[in-house]
Amino acid sequence: MAANTDSPSVEGSVTAVDYLSSQLSLEREARDLMPYDPKVCSYTMGPTRQQVYACLTCLEKTGIPSGVCYSCSIQCHSDHNLVELFTKRYFTCDCGTTRTKWCCSLRDGVDDDIPESLNRYNHNFRGKFCHCARDYNPVEETGNMLQCILGDTCDEDWFHDYCIMGLPKFDPPSPVEDDKQGVNVLDTLGEPGLDAETMNDNGNEDKEQVIDGFPRFEDFDCYVCWQCVSNHRDFFDKIKDNTDIVADTLQRIEAPTISERNDKIREQGSFLNTLKKRKMDYEYSVFLKSQHESHFKALYDQYQDDNTIHSFLDEFPFLMKDDPVYEPPQDDDDGGSSVYDLGTKAINSLPREKAIEGVQVFEDIKTKLKDFLTPFAQDGVL
Ligand SMILES: [Zn+2]
Numbered sequence: 001m002a003a004n005t006d007s008p009s010v011e012g013s014v015t016a017v018d019y020l021s022s023q024l025s026l027e028r029e030a031r032d033l034m035p036y037d038p039k040v041c042s043y044t045m046g047p048t049r050q051q052v053y054a055c056l057t058c059l060e061k062t063g064i065p066s067g068v069c070y071s072c073s074i075q076c077h078s079d080h081n082l083v084e085l086f087t088k089r090y091f092t093c094d095c096g097t098t099r100t101k102w103c104c105s106l107r108d109g110v111d112d113d114i115p116e117s118l119n120r121y122n123h124n125f126r127g128k129f130c131h132c133a134r135d136y137n138p139v140e141e142t143g144n145m146l147q148c149i150l151g152d153t154c155d156e157d158w159f160h161d162y163c164i165m166g167l168p169k170f171d172p173p174s175p176v177e178d179d180k181q182g183v184n185v186l187d188t189l190g191e192p193g194l195d196a197e198t199m200n201d202n203g204n205e206d207k208e209q210v211i212d213g214f215p216r217f218e219d220f221d222c223y224v225c226w227q228c229v230s231n232h233r234d235f236f237d238k239i240k241d242n243t244d245i246v247a248d249t250l251q252r253i254e255a256p257t258i259s260e261r262n263d264k265i266r267e268q269g270s271f272l273n274t275l276k277k278r279k280m281d282y283e284y285s286v287f288l289k290s291q292h293e294s295h296f297k298a299l300y301d302q303y304q305d306d307n308t309i310h311s312f313l314d315e316f317p318f319l320m321k322d323d324p325v326y327e328p329p330q331d332d333d334d335g336g337s338s339v340y341d342l343g344t345k346a347i348n349s350l351p352r353e354k355a356i357e358g359v360q361v362f363e364d365i366k367t368k369l370k371d372f373l374t375p376f377a378q379d380g381v382l
């Protein structure tokens with residue numbers, strides 16, 4: 001339907017104000033998705049805590065899993081099948097190394113640099129997540145997932161809440177009457193790279209559906225998986241009751257047998273209780289409080305002679321301090337950039353002829369819109 005700008009409030013028409021506000025929200029969306037200027041590959045920085053993207057196309061080509069940095073995900077692998085892994089510690093970009101054998105357009109087309117041997121590749125780099133090794137499907141995934149902050153055993157894997165508890169995928173106990181679904185953490189995180197290790201500050205309470213017995217997201221800051229805890233059981237047994245540091249621990253229930261699953265279907269309510277009552281040697285996960293860093297540091301200073309505490313914290317010093325995620329340089333014209341400018345940037349990657357055409361079209365629209373909107377602005381309508 002054609003917009004009729006002479007008579008306001010014609011159904012289906014678009015006013016200048018509507019137009020501008022929709023443009024603003026598009027701009028915000030674009031900036032949320034790509035807040036940084038993808039100009040610099042992080043390879044030369046060496047091992048860094050940063051956003052990493054697994055490239056499944058390069059994996060298919062070489063048979064070797066690899067991960068690339070934020071800028072390379074946009075500039076070098078944009079038409080490849082990428083899986084966003086959020087942050088990994090001590091990671092160096094694989095683009096332009098012999099691991100991907102892919103030319104890094106941000107580093108003069110190099111394709112034979114030496115890959116960093118400190119990089120660790122768990123199954124996330126093959127698009128699999130959690131103990132259950134499911135493919136991550138952003139469309140279908142409706143549960144809550146947490147990333148393990150320690151990562152010693154799991155390499156900072158992400159875990160489903162039901163897998164953390166050792167339950168089979170938890171189906172709603174009764175026919176679903178409302179649309180309430182669990183929130184997918186990967187969708188609710190803010191600016192990429194920030195707070196990516198936890199999901200508790202998504203600020204979206206009504207979408208959270210916490211499994212019965214699972215800690216509430218607002219009560220903890222980050223998560224240590226049961227595998228990493230088991231690998232350092234001496235240390236965690238020592239601190240698990242320290243309420244300055246630990247918000248909660250969660251025992252992992254042994255995966256139920258088929259007949260127990262059937263019981264579950266028959267008696268929904270009692271299923272969890274039955275499992276909880278079963279006696280077994282539990283593994284457990286640890287949920288750390290915010291401010292755990294300063295309390296870990298205090299513990300370290302206080303127990304000079306305690307070898308368990310000292311050797312653990314010496315191995316994982318990032319637990320005692322703020323451990324920022326590397327952020328590529330912000331887009332220069334942040335704040336001033338418009339959809340047109342973003343569009344102009346996008347067409348820079350087109351073949352020259354097409355790009356020139358595209359720029360002309362964009363400039364044309366820009367001028368026309370400006371001419372159209374100026375009188376409104378002068379009349380104080382905008
Ligand atoms: Zn890179």
Ligand SMILES: [Zn+2]
Pocket residue numbers: 055056057058077080100102
């Ligand atoms: Zn690739």
Ligand SMILES: [Zn+2]
Pocket residue numbers: 041071072075076095096103104105106107
């Ligand atoms: Zn690259």
Ligand SMILES: [Zn+2]
Pocket residue numbers: 129130131132133134159160163
């Ligand atoms: Zn799982």
Ligand SMILES: [Zn+2]
Pocket residue numbers: 148149150151152153154155156157224225226227228229
């Ligand atoms: Zn872990």
